[in-house]
Amino acid sequence: MTSTNSIRGFRVGSYASHENDAGQPLAQRFSVQYFCASGHVTEPSFSIDADPEEIPEEWTCTSCGLPAGRDASAPPAPPKNVPFKTHLDYLMERRSTDECEELLAEALEGLRKRRGTAR
Numbered sequence: 790m791t792s793t794n795s796i797r798g799f800r801v802g803s804y805a806s807h808e809n810d811a812g813q814p815l816a817q818r819f820s821v822q823y824f825c826a827s828g829h830v831t832e833p834s835f836s837i838d839a840d841p842e843e844i845p846e847e848w849t850c851t852s853c854g855l856p857a858g859r860d861a862s863a864p865p866a867p868p869k870n871v872p873f874k875t876h877l878d879y880l881m882e883r884r885s886t887d888e889c890e891e892l893l894a895e896a897l898e899g900l901r902k903r904r905g906t907a908r
């Protein structure tokens with residue numbers, strides 16, 4: 790059994806080519822891990838021929854859409870402005886709370902009047 794070491798070495802060395810046989814040219818690509826503030830890990834792969842400077846510092850998380858960074862201990866902060874606003878949010882931007890309450894009071898008054906005349 791003097792060939793044990795060479796067999797073991799052959800198996801380790803042939804692992805990559807075995808993956809290639811499965812249709813995945815792993816030797817041609819490498820993956821980079823990006824971490825988002827929600828704790829997701831996004832792992833896009835890049836060609837080994839790519840310029841290292843072309844590897845972006847941030848990647849959009851494929852799980853939640855937040856920006857993800859390459860430093861797991863310091864993921865990028867989620868954007869502060871929430872893209873989705875409710876109709877009430879837009880209303881509150883245009884009018885103060887007092888105006889809203891005034892409008893609400895008018896609306897209720899009108900509703901009560903209509904109910905009153907209907908009876």
Ligand SMILES: [Zn+2]
Binds near residue numbers: 827850851855
């Ligand atoms: Zn995420």
